[in-house]
Amino acid sequence: PKTANAEALKLLNAGVDSLGFEIVKEGFSAADLDQLLDGICVSAVSLAFSGKGMGDVAELVIAKLEKEGTAAEADVAFAIDPLVKGLSTKGDFCSPNGEKCFARIAALVRKTAAYKHIRVVTVSADIFSNAGSTIVEELAFALSAGNDYIARLTDAGLTVDEAARKLRFSFSVSSNYFMEIAKFRAARMLWANIVKGYGPAKNCACKMHIHAETSRWNQTVYDPYVNMLRGTTEAMSATIAGVHSLEVTPFDTSFENPTEFSKRIARNVELLLKNESHFDQVVDPAGGSYYVENLTQSIAAEAWKLFLELEEKGGYVAAFESGYVVERVDASAAAKDKSVAQRRITLLGANQYPNFTEVASDAVTEAAVTRRKKAGVLNPYRGAMAFEAMRLHVDRSGKTPKAFMLTCGNLAMARARAQFSCNFFACAGIRVQDNTFFKSIEEGVKAALESKAEIVVVCASDDDYAEAAPKVKELFGGKAILVVAGAPACAPELEAQGIKNFINVKSNVLETLKFYLKEMGI
Numbered sequence: 065p066k067t068a069n070a071e072a073l074k075l076l077n078a079g080v081d082s083l084g085f086e087i088v089k090e091g092f093s094a095a096d097l098d099q100l101l102d103g104i105c106v107s108a109v110s111l112a113f114s115g116k117g118m119g120d121v122a123e124l125v126i127a128k129l130e131k132e133g134t135a136a137e138a139d140v141a142f143a144i145d146p147l148v149k150g151l152s153t154k155g156d157f158c159s160p161n162g163e164k165c166f167a168r169i170a171a172l173v174r175k176t177a178a179y180k181h182i183r184v185v186t187v188s189a190d191i192f193s194n195a196g197s198t199i200v201e202e203l204a205f206a207l208s209a210g211n212d213y214i215a216r217l218t219d220a221g222l223t224v225d226e227a228a229r230k231l232r233f234s235f236s237v238s239s240n241y242f243m244e245i246a247k248f249r250a251a252r253m254l255w256a257n258i259v260k261g262y263g264p265a266k267n268c269a270c271k272m273h274i275h276a277e278t279s280r281w282n283q284t285v286y287d288p289y290v291n292m293l294r295g296t297t298e299a300m301s302a303t304i305a306g307v308h309s310l311e312v313t314p315f316d317t318s319f320e321n322p323t324e325f326s327k328r329i330a331r332n333v334e335l336l337l338k339n340e341s342h343f344d345q346v347v348d349p350a351g352g353s354y355y356v357e358n359l360t361q362s363i364a365a366e367a368w369k370l371f372l373e374l375e376e377k378g379g380y381v382a383a384f385e386s387g388y389v390v391e392r393v394d395a396s397a398a399a400k401d402k403s404v405a406q407r408r409i410t411l412l413g414a415n416q417y418p419n420f421t422e423v424a425s426d427a428v429t430e431a432a433v434t435r436r437k438k439a440g441v442l443n444p445y446r447g448a449m450a451f452e453a454m455r456l457h458v459d460r461s462g463k464t465p466k467a468f469m470l471t472c473g474n475l476a477m478a479r480a481r482a483q484f485s486c487n488f489f490a491c492a493g494i495r496v497q498d499n500t501f502f503k504s505i506e507e508g509v510k511a512a513l514e515s516k517a518e519i520v521v522v523c524a525s526d527d528d529y530a531e532a533a534p535k536v537k538e539l540f541g542g543k544a545i546l547v548v549a550g551a552p553a554c555a556p557e558l559e560a561q562g563i564k565n566f567i568n569v570k571s572n573v574l575e576t577l578k579f580y581l582k583e584m585g586i
Contacts, residue, residue, distance in 0.1 A: 065089070065100040073103055078328070079335045081108075082309050087115035097124050107137045110309060112275070114143035114186075119168050122184065126175060135176075141183040141232050141275070144169060148209045149188045151384050152195075152442040170220040173230045183232040183273060185213055193236035194281045194444035196397025199247050200363060204370035205389060206233055206251070208380040211258050211371075215379065224262035228269040235307075237298040238279045244298070245350050246359035248274060248305035254364055254371070276302040277311040283318045284448045285428050286455060287413025291315035292329055299333050303343040304350050310334055318446060319432040393442055404447050405574035414448035415573060418490045424459045428452075450574055451491055454581070458493035461586050465494045468517035468544075470508040470536060471501050473528030481523040481549035488567055489519065492577040505532055509539040518584050520544045521567075526552035534561050545583055 072083050085100065106129065113121050122142045129135035143149070146165055150157035157165070169184060176182040189206035197205070210231055217227035233251070237244050256270040264270060278298040283291050292315045299312050312330040314322035322330075337343045350356040377383040384390070403409040410416045433452040435445045446452075458465065467489040471478035478501060486496040497515055502508035512520045520540065524532050529552045537546055548558065551568040567576060 065096045069100050069102050069104075072100075075331070076104070076109065078331060080331060082110035082112070084112040084114065084311065087113060087117065087121055090116065092117060092121055092124070094124050094128070097121075097128055101128070106132070106140075107134045110139040110141075112141045112143065112186075112309075118142050118144045119172070122172055126172075126182070129179075129182075135179050135182070137181070138179065139181040141186060142172075143186040143188065143234075144172075144184055145186050145188045147187075147212055147381060148191060148206075151381065152188070152191045155440045157381070166216050166220060170217055170222055173217060173222055173226055176230065177226055180229070182230075184230040186232045186234050186275070187213070188234050190234050190236035190277055191442055191444060192393060193238060193279065195393050195442040196281065196400050196445070196447075197393045198396050199238070199240065199243050200366045200370060201392060201396060202235065203247055203251055203254070203363065203367040204374065205380065206235065207254055207258060207367065207371050208374040208383070210255065211375075212380045214259070214262060218262065224259065224264045225266060225269040228259050228262075228264065232273045232275060234275045234277065236279050236281070237276050237302045239282055239294050239297055241297055241301050242356060242359055243363070244301040245305045246356055246363050248276075248302065248307060249348070249350065249356070249360045250364035250367060252306075253360070254368060274307045275309045275311070276305075276307040278302075278313045280313060280318065280444065281447050282411060283313070283315075283446055284411055284414045285319040285432055285452050286422055286424065286448075287419045288315050288319070290412050291318075292333075295330060296333050299337060300343075303337050306348055316427075319429070320427040387440070390440060390442060397445075400447060401450065402572075405450070405572050406570070407573055409447070411448045411451075414451045415491055417487055418455075420486070420490045420496060423493075424456050428456060430456065454574070454578060455491070455493040458581065458586055463584075463586055465519070465581070465584050465586060466497060466515065466517040467494050467519040467521055467547075468497045468512045468515045469499050469521050469523050470505075470512055471499050471523045472505055472508055472532055473524030475501055477525035477528075478523045482521075484569075485521045485523060485547075485549045485567065488571075488573060489521075489577070489580075491573060492581060494519070494577075494580075505535050506539065509536060512540075513543065518544055519547060519580060521547045521549050523549045526550060526554070530554040530557065533558050533563050537561070537563055545580065547580075 125140060129138050146157035172184045176184060187206050187209050189202055192202040192205050213231060214224060214227045218224055252272045255272040259270040278295045282294055295312045299310060302310050312333045314326035314330040316322055316326045374380060374383045377386060377388060400409060404411060404415055407415050413419060433449050433456050435449045437443050469482040469485055471482050482498055486498050490496050497517060522533050522536050529548060533548050540546060546563060547565040547567055548563060549567055551566060555566060
């Protein structure tokens with residue numbers, strides 16, 4: 065607590081006005097809380113608490129605020145989330161006694177009823193997105209879980225006004241710029257419709273309180289500075305969409321404890337949008353845009369359809385326990401993984417346009433690029449992990465495989481295919497040797513043999529391949545793996561002559577690269 069307090073004070077002096085504390089200490093006490101918040105003016109900043117023993121932590125915080133007389137103006141949120149976080153990560157909720165758990169949540173809601181800005185429950189919708197769900201699924205599942213909370217809390221004797229005001233939603237923001245803006249706008253509209261269905265006394269209970277965190281799914285450990293750009297566009301989406309609070313993930317979070325530099329950059333993204341771009345001074349800047357309005361309506365319609373489907377299954381908990389939620393998210397994740405492998409989804413630095421000379425630093429461990437799967441629950445991961453694990457294996461293999469670009473025939477096509485092939489093989493950490501052009505095939509083969517490259521890629525036009533590829537194969541005599549760049553019409557004839565390796569835009573890049581690494585004994 066003492067170390068966290070020092071860090072918090074430093075951040076507050078650097079422009080932050082909202083703090084999130086993750087409690088990892090067992091038996092967190094009132095003395096720990098006093099030390100944690102020492103010197104922090106609670107009424108001047110927003111606080112969020114997550115981690116272990118949230119029910120006990122909430123009791124301690126509320127007691128402290130009441131004692132100090134700051135409870136009425138304090139802006140505090142607790143990440144109590146048995147339905148989404150509990151079910152999604154543990155496979156059960158409120159273990160061992162669900163009724164007792166919700167009775168305690170209801171008690172906390174009653175205790176904080178007079179405190180307008182204290183939120184007891186946080187629906188952790190970011191888990192869905194970071195596990196590979198679509199935007200529609202993330203929204204629909206979050207709404208369904210929120211509806212379950214209201215239903216259970218009203219069953220416990222609370223009014224809908226009391227229950228709805230104590231809910232907070234935490235979403236992830238992906239790099240799908242306009243879709244994310246539309247998602248948040250649709251979320252507010254749909255949540256208002258859901259709460260209105262319970263007949264609240266005041267419409268203000270229908271307002272959705274949203275926290276956003278930039279995506280972890282699309283972060284990469286190779287070429288990590290690109291993560292800064294991802295975080296910037298994602299932060300802009302969330303800000304334009306009108307979220308209440310925002311966390312920009314530091315660019316190096318996926319492979320190391322964030323450094324002072326990475327934390328400063330993440331912090332300054334938000335400060336720039338707020339203090340230099342003044343995005344906090346405009347209400348719904350995307351409103352009225354034909355494109356964004358149509359996207360909002362489309363996402364709302366699809367999410368509502370899925371929400372109703374979940375309601376027919378008995379609500380979020382029933383749908384999760386039947387396996388539907390996990391199956392649906394896993395199917396979406398598998399589709400995304402396939403798109404990443406085939407480069408229909410681009411992750412710069414991982415599956416497209418990699419840094420050719422980059423070697424993973426010691427900070428990147430196998431654990432950082434290893435995807436862990438546990439049955440029956442949602443498993444957050446990063447989309448680039450499969451490529452990163454492959455490249456890290458090459459980096460740590462002690463070998464330096466090389467691919468040589470044998471450019472011949474039509475100059476324009478040779479150069480285009482050489483650039484494509486360099487990007488292709490560099491994704492696996494294979495060193496590439498590009499060449500401008502060889503005047504003859506013999507000259508190219510001689511240079512390739514001198515390079516001692518394990519892979520030689522013939523780069524020419526489709527019309528040139530029928531003659532050039534067999535000639536290259538003959539001159540090499542099996543001294544390297546021969547690859548043809550493209551999908552020429554003469555491919556069947558080339559295959560009949562023993563030329564079987566082709567790469568093109570339709571290739572599954574991941575599986576193809578794994579095949580070549582295996583051929584090279586890596």
